[in-house]
Amino acid sequence: MTQAELVVVANRLPVDRDDAGGWRTSPGGLVTALEPVMRRTQGAWVGWPGQAELHLEEFDFEGTHLVPVTLSAEDVELYYEGFSNDTIWPLYHDVIAAPRYRREWWNAYVAVNSRFADAAAAAAAPGATVWVQDYQLQLVPKMVRELRPDVTIGYFHHIPFPAYGLFSQLPWRRQVLEGLLGADVIGFQRTGDAGNFARAVHRQLRYETRASGIRIPQDDGSVRIALAKAFPISIDASAYVRMAQRPDIQARARQIRDELGNPEKILLGVDRLDYTKGIRHRMKAFGELLRDDRLSVERATLVQVASPSRERVAAYMQLRDEIELTVGRINGTYDTMEHTAIRYLHQAFPREEMVALYLAADVMLVTALRDGMNLVAKEYIASRLDNRGVLVLSEFTGAADELGSAIRINPHDIEGLKDAIMQAVDMPPAEQGRRMRKLRRRVQEHDVEAWSQAFLAALHDAHRANAS
Numbered sequence: 001m002t003q004a005e006l007v008v009v010a011n012r013l014p015v016d017r018d019d020a021g022g023w024r025t026s027p028g029g030l031v032t033a034l035e036p037v038m039r040r041t042q043g044a045w046v047g048w049p050g051q052a053e054l055h056l057e058e059f060d061f062e063g064t065h066l067v068p069v070t071l072s073a074e075d076v077e078l079y080y081e082g083f084s085n086d087t088i089w090p091l092y093h094d095v096i097a098a099p100r101y102r103r104e105w106w107n108a109y110v111a112v113n114s115r116f117a118d119a120a121a122a123a124a125a126p127g128a129t130v131w132v133q134d135y136q137l138q139l140v141p142k143m144v145r146e147l148r149p150d151v152t153i154g155y156f157h158h159i160p161f162p163a164y165g166l167f168s169q170l171p172w173r174r175q176v177l178e179g180l181l182g183a184d185v186i187g188f189q190r191t192g193d194a195g196n197f198a199r200a201v202h203r204q205l206r207y208e209t210r211a212s213g214i215r216i217p218q219d220d221g222s223v224r225i226a227l228a229k230a231f232p233i234s235i236d237a238s239a240y241v242r243m244a245q246r247p248d249i250q251a252r253a254r255q256i257r258d259e260l261g262n263p264e265k266i267l268l269g270v271d272r273l274d275y276t277k278g279i280r281h282r283m284k285a286f287g288e289l290l291r292d293d294r295l296s297v298e299r300a301t302l303v304q305v306a307s308p309s310r311e312r313v314a315a316y317m318q319l320r321d322e323i324e325l326t327v328g329r330i331n332g333t334y335d336t337m338e339h340t341a342i343r344y345l346h347q348a349f350p351r352e353e354m355v356a357l358y359l360a361a362d363v364m365l366v367t368a369l370r371d372g373m374n375l376v377a378k379e380y381i382a383s384r385l386d387n388r389g390v391l392v393l394s395e396f397t398g399a400a401d402e403l404g405s406a407i408r409i410n411p412h413d414i415e416g417l418k419d420a421i422m423q424a425v426d427m428p429p430a431e432q433g434r435r436m437r438k439l440r441r442r443v444q445e446h447d448v449e450a451w452s453q454a455f456l457a458a459l460h461d462a463h464r465a466n467a468s
């Protein structure tokens with residue numbers, strides 16, 4: 001058993017199985033974010049390999065020590081699909097879909113969190129840093145602290161944290177708050193999320209907060225301070241710049257425009273097929289613009305990538321049916337032999353193809369009803385080397401706090417959304433450039449490495465302050 005100075009704990013390991021039974025790095029943002037620091041510190045990563053009933057030994061992969069946590073088929077159903085994705089996910093996204101509260105799911109969540117905590121505690125060197133990721137593992141910080149009082153513990157929450165009026169629905173609200181408070185630093189996407197968390201702690205546990213510090217009374221009469229603060233996540237911006245510079249990817253972008261019949265404007269949506277992303281609102285607005293003759297299929301095509309996600313959860317099956325009905329109706333009404341209204345793709349693509357789509361798109365539509373950050377918005381910006389293109393961005397995304405030069409929308413306001421789409425479609429190049437340059441500056445200056453450095457620096461300081 002090797003022990004590491006930095007242990008990341010996440011639901012998923014940073015690798016996927018390839019067809020030959022080997023491993024390849026999974027393309028996620030978190031993986032690229034942590035890659036440099038994992039290499040530098042020879043860190044360990046505790047997570048599920050993504051397949052039920054897979055029993056694996058620890059192994060090293062590209063400079064990171066991987067510690068697989070086995071999940072049974074029942075764990076996947078109860079802990080992952082159930083409590084994580086059918087209780088916490090809808091509740092934390094402001095109950096856009098109804099959360100289901102099942103005691104059996106909760107019991108599995110506690111049991112699985114405890115196995116992740118055991119694995120993390122075993123993988124951490126004396127005085128190491130353990131960094132827990134996201135809503136599937138909210139109990140792990142406290143569990144690790146109990147097992148290993150010597151380590152520094154961070155937690156980052158990738159999704160929103162809801163207002164107390166909603167959070168208080170959770171039958172196990174107290175246990176979840178106490179679980180998170182096991183960390184020295186609890187990081188959120190937005191200041192508002194950190195505020196919601198601090199208020200929930202105050203209402204539920206009566207702990208005092210001063211600035212971002214939550215004062216947790218200890219058994220021995222002392223006080224430990226946990227920091228709850230915003231650390232907005234970002235992307236590996238330079239990797240997107242490099243891809244956008246590649247001649248083959250630029251050629252592919254031109255080919256995509258050709259194959260779509262060279263409409264004057266291409267509008268693009270890229271999302272996991274999820275009810276939080278506002279895909280139906282976007283299609284409704286676009287369909288009405290066609291109906292009202294404010295747009296035509298010769299003038300504009302909407303390309304919607306809806307990558308398959310959580311396909312065994314009922315709410316996702318229903319959403320897929322609704323979206324596909326909407327696409328069929330709109331296309332059936334407005335398509336011609338040469339042009340389509342919506343090119344809908346329920347598929348996952350390689351990253352290069354995504355960048356080609358970003359390059360091909362004149363307008364990017366991000367209409368989420370709730371979204372922790374929304375990395376797609378940042379990826380689009382980073383890829384726009386020519387400083388052209390327009391981002392339409394929901395104010396209910398974390399990204400909206402940073403990207404003030406986007407066209408801001410409320411996706412529930414369909415008339416407002418339609419006007420915003422028209423403003424984007426009609427925007428003169430000079431104004432596109434003015435806005436895009438500001439957006440690009442922000443994304444390049446605040447990339448994902450800046451994010452992880454800021455979090456780890458705050459964690460280091462917080463731990464030192466408590467120790468002194």
Ligand code: GDG
Pocket residue numbers: 027029158159233270271272305307347348349350351354371372373374375376377379
């Ligand atoms: C959660 C929070 C927060 C999508 N389809 C394909 C594909 N993607 C990539 C995108 C982007 C990522 O997946 C999606 O990230 P988002 O941030 O947009 O949304 P979530 O998946 O909901 O992520 C979110 C994030 O965590 C990080 O903290 O921002 O708010 O919900 O990178 O490009 N990539 C490829 N093929 C696809 O078909 N290769």
